[in-house]
Amino acid sequence: MAEILELRCPVCDRVYQLNDIAYTCPACGEVGTLEVLYDYAALKAQLNRDTLRNSQQISMWRYRDLLPVAPDSAVPPLRVGFTPLYDTPRLAQMLGVRQAWVKDDGANPTGSLKDRASALVVARALEQGIEVVSTASTGNAAAALAGVAASVGMKVILCVPAAAPEAKIAQLLVYGATVLLVEESYDVAFDLCTQMCLSEGWYCRNTGMNPFTVEGKKTVSFEIAEQLGWKVPDVVLVSVGDGNIIAGVYKGFYDLYQLGWIDQMPRLIGVQAEGSAALYHAWKHDRRAEDMQPIDAQTVADSISAGLPRDRAKALRAVRQTQGAFVTVSDRDIIGAIPALARLTGVFAEPASAAVFAGAQAAVQSGLIQRDDTVLLLGTGNGLKDVRRAQESVAGGLRVAPTLDAVRQALHL
Numbered sequence: 001m002a003e004i005l006e007l008r009c010p011v012c013d014r015v016y017q018l019n020d021i022a023y024t025c026p027a028c029g030e031v032g033t034l035e036v037l038y039d040y041a042a043l044k045a046q047l048n049r050d051t052l053r054n055s056q057q058i059s060m061w062r063y064r065d066l067l068p069v070a071p072d073s074a075v076p077p078l079r080v081g082f083t084p085l086y087d088t089p090r091l092a093q094m095l096g097v098r099q100a101w102v103k104d105d106g107a108n109p110t111g112s113l114k115d116r117a118s119a120l121v122v123a124r125a126l127e128q129g130i131e132v133v134s135t136a137s138t139g140n141a142a143a144a145l146a147g148v149a150a151s152v153g154m155k156v157i158l159c160v161p162a163a164a165p166e167a168k169i170a171q172l173l174v175y176g177a178t179v180l181l182v183e184e185s186y187d188v189a190f191d192l193c194t195q196m197c198l199s200e201g202w203y204c205r206n207t208g209m210n211p212f213t214v215e216g217k218k219t220v221s222f223e224i225a226e227q228l229g230w231k232v233p234d235v236v237l238v239s240v241g242d243g244n245i246i247a248g249v250y251k252g253f254y255d256l257y258q259l260g261w262i263d264q265m266p267r268l269i270g271v272q273a274e275g276s277a278a279l280y281h282a283w284k285h286d287r288r289a290e291d292m293q294p295i296d297a298q299t300v301a302d303s304i305s306a307g308l309p310r311d312r313a314k315a316l317r318a319v320r321q322t323q324g325a326f327v328t329v330s331d332r333d334i335i336g337a338i339p340a341l342a343r344l345t346g347v348f349a350e351p352a353s354a355a356v357f358a359g360a361q362a363a364v365q366s367g368l369i370q371r372d373d374t375v376l377l378l379g380t381g382n383g384l385k386d387v388r389r390a391q392e393s394v395a396g397g398l399r400v401a402p403t404l405d406a407v408r409q410a411l412h413l
């Protein structure tokens with residue numbers, strides 16, 4: 001395993017030893033989501049990017065030497081990661097940029113990028129002989145934990161808002177998880193889950209609270225860099241709710257930059273829904289993560305609905321350190337982005353994921369993205385996750401009687 005140097009709090013910069021602490025910074029409380037730091041000098045001496053070229057592993061475990069898991073310990077068998085990265089010239093042309101790619105993490109086993117985090121958390125739980133894992137979720141993190149845990153027979157207890165999309169809830173139940181449908185928002189479900197975990201001793205995967213979710217999610221950046229021949233895009237667009245994915249994307253590029261495997265960090269643009277834009281406002285008004293107040297989040301994109309983004313400190317830092325930005329998009333634009341992205345690229349995305357397309361358009365319009373930039377849109381979740389919103393985004397099909405005449409008439413032939 002990559003030798004872990006320390007856990008560091010991005011708010012107060014205090015460092016902790018891995019064994020001393022399970023979740024957030026004791027000095028800062030829940031805003032102090034801890035970051036895993038490695039001995040980069042030691043890693044640099046042992047590894048180089050050519051080692052990967054011969055790797056037979058076509059999954060996130062390809063990067064195992066850069067992950068906090070021992071070399072000989074078992075990892076869950078589901079094939080998470082190494083998702084496709086598509087060159088999408090029609091999208092580039094439509095946006096008016098030099099080159100555009102889509103990284104399709106909706107192609108993961110449970111249909112979202114969250115699989116990366118859950119695979120790593122379950123791998124660590126296996127190492128420690130943990131029997132019960134738990135998380136709060138708007139749906140995808142729960143599905144990821146349920147699926148990955150099912151692959152190794154681990155017990156899972158989940159807290160999700162009762163109003164989560166049907167397909168997501170069905171997925172959890174199919175995997176055999178114990179599902180608590182909380183008649184409240186994600187934010188309330190999160191606090192409930194935290195309390196349950198602390199009182200019952202279940203291992204908590206809650207986003208932001210568990211320092212290892214980011215370590216799993218960072219593998220998406222390793223893949224982007226490797227799939228593009230170690231020449232990273234100028235801009236990477238990421239939809240943002242809690243801010244854990246954008247923190248993971250940042251951490252992946254940060255690790256590679258520290259190792260000297262890439263020679264620049266991409267600008268990270270976080271895309272938020274207008275009705276769930278706490279990080280956008282904090283960024284715009286130059287506010288500190290510690291001073292952010294909860295808002296009442298409302299958006300059709302359930303996966304990015306977060307009143308008080310749990311990984312706010314790291315998300316703000318990811319954008320500020322890379323000279324990136326936050327943009328907001330309306331629910332209407334998010335729904336419209338579902339067919340627009342699908343038709344330009346062949347990638348069918350759920351609302352939160354399609355939001356990056358609307359965000360890219362907004363960023364081009366406001367000059368945050370320039371004509372000679374290369375841009376990557378991170379697809380975070382599969383379109384089948386939320387069939388109702390997909391249906392809302394398109395006109396119905398043509399109902400016909402099974403005759404040639406009826407077809408000709410319907411098609412105006």
Ligand SMILES: *Cc1c(COP(=O)(O)O)cnc(C)c1O
Pocket residue numbers: 112113114140141207239240241242243244245246303304350352353380381382
């Ligand atoms: C979780 C999720 C996001 C947002 O990730 P955060 O870490 O909450 O910012 C975006 N899109 C999809 C599909 C997700 O499941």
Ligand SMILES: [Zn+2]
Pocket residue numbers: 009010011012013014025026027028029032
């Ligand atoms: Zn702290």
